[in-house]
Amino acid sequence: xxxxxxxxxxxxxxLLKSRLGSFLAVVPLSIWVINHIWDNLAAFRGAAAWESSVxxxxxxxxxxxxxxxxxxxxxxxxxxxxxxxxxxxxNNGRYNNYGNLKYLVQRISAVGVLAFLGAHIxxxxxxxxxxxxxxxxxxxxxxEMHHHLPTLIVYLLGTLGTAYHLANGLQGFAMxxxxxxSERSMRRFEPYAIGLFLLLTAMxxxxxxxxYTAGASMSPEGISMLVR
Numbered sequence: 001x002x003x004x005x006x007x008x009x010x011x012x013x014x015l016l017k018s019r020l021g022s023f024l025a026v027v028p029l030s031i032w033v034i035n036h037i038w039d040n041l042a043a044f045r046g047a048a049a050w051e052s053s054v055x056x057x058x059x060x061x062x063x064x065x066x067x068x069x070x071x072x073x074x075x076x077x078x079x080x081x082x083x084x085x086x087x088x089x090x091n092n093g094r095y096n097n098y099g100n101l102k103y104l105v106q107r108i109s110a111v112g113v114l115a116f117l118g119a120h121i122x123x124x125x126x127x128x129x130x131x132x133x134x135x136x137x138x139x140x141x142x143x144e145m146h147h148h149l150p151t152l153i154v155y156l157l158g159t160l161g162t163a164y165h166l167a168n169g170l171q172g173f174a175m176x177x178x179x180x181x182s183e184r185s186m187r188r189f190e191p192y193a194i195g196l197f198l199l200l201t202a203m204x205x206x207x208x209x210x211x212y213t214a215g216a217s218m219s220p221e222g223i224s225m226l227v228r
Contacts, residue, residue: 019177026173028069029077030166037159037203043210055135066125074117081110095128106168109161116158119164139218145208146215152208159204 042053057066084107128136144151171186171193173179180186 023173023177026170028228029073030170033162033166034200037200037207040207041064041203041210043138043207044140047142047214050138051135062147071121074121078114081114102168105167106172109165109168112158112161113165116154116161119154121159138214142211143218144215144217145211146213146218152212155208156205159208160201163197163204165202167193170196 036054039053040050042049124136124141128134145155148153171180171189174189175186180189
């Protein structure tokens with residue numbers, strides 16, 4: 001990142017707070033996101049395999065453990081991120097370079113990812129268990145993915161934004177923790193960040209394709225009830 005791009009980075013954020021925020025973005029949230037996408041690839045093997053991999057917990061403490069390692073860090077990272085958004089002052093008009101463009105897209109994607117993950121966690125995890133008394137069935141999400149266009153679009157864009165925010169965030173994490181000794185070393189990491197972004201997008205859209213295909217044979221009546 002050039003010296004001009006560095007101007008866009010908030011300078012009032014304490015180093016400890018910045019490191020804590022970046023740590024919670026990568027460990028454990030990034031690890032959980034990658035593992036969650038991997039588990040969802042079981043959709044290619046059918047409903048039983050997907051439900052066993054995604055919604056079934058081997059012991060009663062599994063759900064509580066998921067809450068601790070996902071929801072709490074997500075809330076802390078969200079509060080930290082919102083604070084950064086309020087101090088965000090883009091200068092892309094003055095310094096129209098690649099580093100500033102990535103910084104701007106990272107901030108914009110943060111808003112979209114927050115909305116997507118919030119809706120996804122509520123609709124796919126909390127609401128089925130707390131309100132309906134059971135985990136989300138494979139048939140529900142597969143049917144919505146195929147017969148409810150807004151759901152398909154939201155998942156395509158939401159997973160795209162999540163993949164970008166995670167991959168690009170790794171560079172910010174490495175910078176905050178001093179893992180890059182120079183601008184040259186950071187540039188060398190760029191192809192790996194791009195590769196991770198493409199890989200996560202391909203995996204996520206693969207899951208969506210599997211769900212969309214499975215939903216083709218399911219009745220759209222449930223979806224029509226949702227949109228009335």
